[in-house]
Amino acid sequence: MKNPFVHLVESLDPAQPEKKFFNLNKLEDSRYGRLPFSIRVLLEAAVRNCDEFLVKKNDVENILNWNVMQHKNIEVPFNPARVILQDFTGVPAVVDFAAMRDAVKKLGGDPEKINPVCPADLVIDHSIQVDFNRRTDSLQKNQDLEFERNRERFEFLKWGSQAFHNMRIIPPGSGIIHQVNLEYLARVVFDQDGYYYPDSLVGTDSHTTMIDGLGILGWGVGGIEAEAVMLGQPISMVLPQVIGYRLAGKPHPLVTSTDIVLTITKHLRQVGVVGKFVEFFGPGVAQLSIADRATIANMCPEYGATAAFFPVDEVSIKYLVQTGRDENKVKYIKKYLQAVGMFRDFCDSSQDPDFAQVVELDLKTVVPCCSGPKRPQDKVAVSDMKKDFESCLGAKQGFKGFQVSPEHHHAQQTFVYNNSEFTLAHGSVVIAAITSCTNTSNPSVMLGAGLLAKKAVDAGLNVKPYIKTSLSPGSGVVTYYLRESGVMPYLSQLGFDVVGYGCMTCIGNSGPLPEPVVDAITQGDLVAVGVLSGNRNFEGRVHPNTRANYLASPPLVIAYAIAGTVRIDFEKEPLGVNTKGQQVFLKDIWPTRDEIQAVERQFVIPGMFKEVYQKIETVNESWNSLEAPSEKLYFWNPKSTYIKSPPFFENLTLDLQPPKSIVDAYVLLNLGDSVTTDHISPAGNIARNSPAARYLTKRGLTPREFNSYGSRRGNDAIMARGTFANIRLLNKFLNKQAPQTIHLPSGETLDVFDAAERYQQAGLPLIVLAGKEYGAGSSRDWAAKGPFLLGIKAVLAESYERIHRSNLVGMGVIPLEYLPGENADTLGLTGRERYTISIPDSLKPRMRVQVKLDTGKTFQVIMRFDTDVELTYFHNGGILNYMIRKMAK
Incomplete structure (x- = not known):
């Protein structure tokens, strides 16, 4: 289908007629000039990718009509220009890609269809630990240990960089993903396939938002959602409200950017910005360097917003030159953004767009x-x-x-x-x-x-x-x-x-x-x-x-x-x-x-x-000397404790099964507020007395060789055992902090994994009860994959952090939400009841379903599938199953 907006295409520079762009000003629609700059990026992506299938003309109209539609829970598609991954989330993504190739082949399709269609950069930064410090050779010692512990993971990633097109690996020892993104990977404007268009991205790390400080729209998604983007699926998102955050004044000489961001974090948590964009404006922004803006944007997940956007201005352009970007390219970046109405002067209030709400901070009030x-x-x-x-x-x-x-x-x-x-x-x-x-x-x-x-x-x-x-x-x-x-x-x-x-x-x-x-x-x-x-x-x-x-x-x-x-x-x-x-x-x-x-x-x-950056991909000699297989299908080593073919696709067929109600489920855990993805799937050390440690010990490993949960995310058996294994987990069944629960049929106190295994062996479904902000923190897909493997069919919470709810949907685990004003306490739930959740054949976004307890009590909850696309994923048993069926046909 021909793009219905092709009439907007024109050349940016008469000297380069082959370089074109979609000029949104040619829409000749006064609404465009009132849109927040962050929404203009969404609009441009929708216009450029409009095919009347994945992106429809009506989607463009809804985004253009943002001022009205932002309050209506309207779903819009977004095609990010690229994806970034770090190794803790990147390894399971590449494992999934390898397993998906196997599944597509098994179903009779072409396995090489499983390949990133947009640029994907994977930065290895999560594996190194502070084993040595206060010595001149600490760096070398820690890097040597990193390779000793992670050689198998690194070999697997090197295989992935060769087996999949469009995937670049930045070796260990290069830096932290978001800083490398800011200083090196970021384009600000893409110049590709004859078109200029805004750089934008999603990343498998919640602090991906750091790049918003440079005027590049980006945010964290679960690894599962990122994989779908890499395979060409647009993200389906609710058109967000945009909170205008006006900065005025000048900070006190003793105040640092850290003080400013901690102040903003507390302020915006009080305002309430979950699921919304925050866009910064006002004369105070001009006082902030790009590094300062990036610090503020980095902590966006901590104040709960989806993105924290600073539009591109003259300071951004100077930063690109300061960080060694090609000056001729920088010239065209500015020229394009000015032509398309995405370049800002923060001191010119006539450029201030419309916002859903405006809040303000006078920088001179910030204290250390x-x-x-x-x-x-x-x-x-x-x-x-x-x-x-x-x-x-x-x-x-x-x-x-x-x-x-x-x-x-x-x-x-x-x-x-x-x-x-x-x-x-x-x-x-x-x-x-x-x-x-x-x-x-x-x-x-x-x-x-x-x-x-x-x-x-x-x-x-x-x-x-x-x-x-x-x-x-x-x-x-x-x-x-x-x-x-x-x-x-x-x-x-x-x-x-x-x-x-x-x-x-x-x-x-x-x-x-x-x-x-x-x-x-x-x-x-x-x-x-x-x-x-x-x-x-x-x-x-x-x-x-x-x-x-x-x-x-x-x-x-x-x-x-x-x-x-x-x-x-x-x-x-x-x-x-x-x-x-x-x-x-x-x-x-x-x-x-x-x-x-x-x-x-x-x-x-x-x-x-x-x-520093001209040699970043080759400077690590240990990485250069790694050998990796060249086959397009991965050979899974049955003895590996790092890389294991996951069980997600084992029984997958091309036919869809109707959704089933959850009948007589037990509560595995009864949790309170602010249960983070760290509580659900810790990234740190593997305790010696844990189920994961017992699994590794049984396979001949010593505690010194355990490494961390984060480094073991390519092995589902360890990650299932590491689910809810945080020593600070507070379970109301026990009234103490411990990675344990009560197996209700027997009354025994067990490690969470052992209890879940016992329920599964008896064929008993499970749910989890939780309070507010369930799944806050890191964009950790294993915080959804782990519960799925434990046999958890649904979570019932007062509210969810955005990325985690999306991840649960992606794994086919149902996110249920209490009705406003209700929670476990108001309903008198102890968690010791058995729960039947009726799921009708015909589902709609955010529909109410009935919960019936074995006590006879009934109440209604909201099924948090927010869009039709999410319902499609649920009917397929998750987003990856959907993609495999699509590729295998």
Whole structure:
């Protein structure tokens, strides 16, 4: 079918008549000029891809009519220009692709139809751990261990890069996916097949939104949905409301981008932006560098929005040049965006579009802050940290409470480390990590940390040797400018040596703490603290032994490391004493904004970006020497504990089966609010007494060889055993934190996997009860695949985080939602009942269905299939089954 909007096509430059674009201004529709800039990107993609099949003319009209349609739950398609993946989510995606090839062949189709049709970049950044720190060879040692542990996974990924077209692998040791995307992979405007069009993407990591800071519309999706996009399916999404976030004023000289984003996170959580786009505008935006904007966009999942968009302006164009992009290409990027009405001047209010709602922040009101101790949205001013932590100590167990009895508040535990005696107390810092693309992508905070380190060393301050310090930059560029500016030796002197290029502590790959420290924490039952420049601090994520974790800017991470505790008021209490016996306060060593900017102007230059990135795909010799098979179908090694053919497609036929009601289901888990994907499918270490550990031990592996759950995502048997295996999981059946549940027929307390296995052997269906924000956090497809393999047919919750609900749909697990004002408590549900959920043959989006209990009680719930496309996936048993049937025909 011919594109009905072909009349909009014209040449961008008379000197290059072959280079064309869809000029949306030729729609001659006044509504276009009032659209938020983020919605203009959706509109352009719909116009360009309109084929009256996957994308219809009516979809274009609905997007153009956004001002009316945003309130009507209208479904629209979106074709992102590309997909990015990291290795924890990328390995299972490539495993699925390999298994789908097998399934298509088995059903009589052409297996090579299973191939990405849009560019897909997979950045290996999640595997490296902080095993070694505070040594000059930490980087090499950690990278060697990474290869030793992950060789099999890496060989598999190398096979994937050769077996599938359009898939590029960025080797380990290159940096963090979102920073590499920002500094190198991002196009801003595509120039492909004779057309210019806006760069846009989805990624298998929730912090994909970081790229919105550069004016590229992107967000995180589940791995399952990303696979469908790679196979040419548009994303089906509800046309979002767009919240205009107006920034005014100028930040205080002592305030960092981290302080701004933590303030915005708390503010937008209060506003309520789940499922919506946030678009930034106002004169304050012009005060922010691209690195600052990217930091704010990165934490979009923490404030709950789908995207956090900063339209392209002159600052964006200068950033492209600064990061070594081709200047001629940059010229055409600006020319195209101006021609199509997507280039902004934030100081010109006449360009402000319409928004569903406008909220405002005056940047001069932002103060230095941290967030914690258990959630990113719980902002605490640095001046209040001591008081806030001490309040949390005694407060009831919860997001802001540890329920430590008053007589135990000043408990201490003495221990010996490296032949010296030290003392830990509640609030003692045991992990201090400068980590995460959120902050290491920002030269101002990184150089700020370096300058603070220099002043601290010059003042004779140090960091206690038992504190696990680390620096894991998001790209080699960071090391380059820290070294060239002369601050690296001072960071090293305080223990912040480069330990690797990857996510590391931010995703829980913090590695082991010294045994004497762990013993002291355990024996004293202490609330020890991790301070990190990351983006998430959910319970059990950073390290099992740090019950409190605070997000902070890189300079503050160093400050708290020097102090050794968060129970300090920096305004009144000194960090330490200098060589002359004088007290040194934080204000004495905090660098000014002018100092930082002077160093940044001198040392953050285009040449270093070009030098680092021109060799990024070949610089890792260990990767270059890996051998991988060349066959198009993967040979599954039955002895492998990393890569295993998943059971998802084993009994798949071309015929569809009608949906079945769920009859007399037991509740596997009865959960509360804010159960994250970390709780459902942890990424960190595999505990020695867990079902996954028993599986690996049975296959001859020692605990040293277990690696992490994240690295084992290519093996469904381990991931099923790792489902709900988080030690901080709070199950109402048990009233304590443990990865366990009660097997209701017998009354036994069992590991969650063992209980689920027993139910499955008896042929009994399962559901899960939950509260608000079920599935918050990472875009973790195994948080849906795992429950599917445990035999969970449905989840009944008060509300869902967007990506996780989509993932459940993608696996054929039914997301059910209580009616407004109802929940387990109001309905008097204990979870010990048996549940029958009636599913009619004819389904509609968001329809109500009846739940009947064995007690005789009935109530209605909403079936959260939000679009007709999602219902199609459900009828097929999931999105991948749908794609296989489509490819096999």
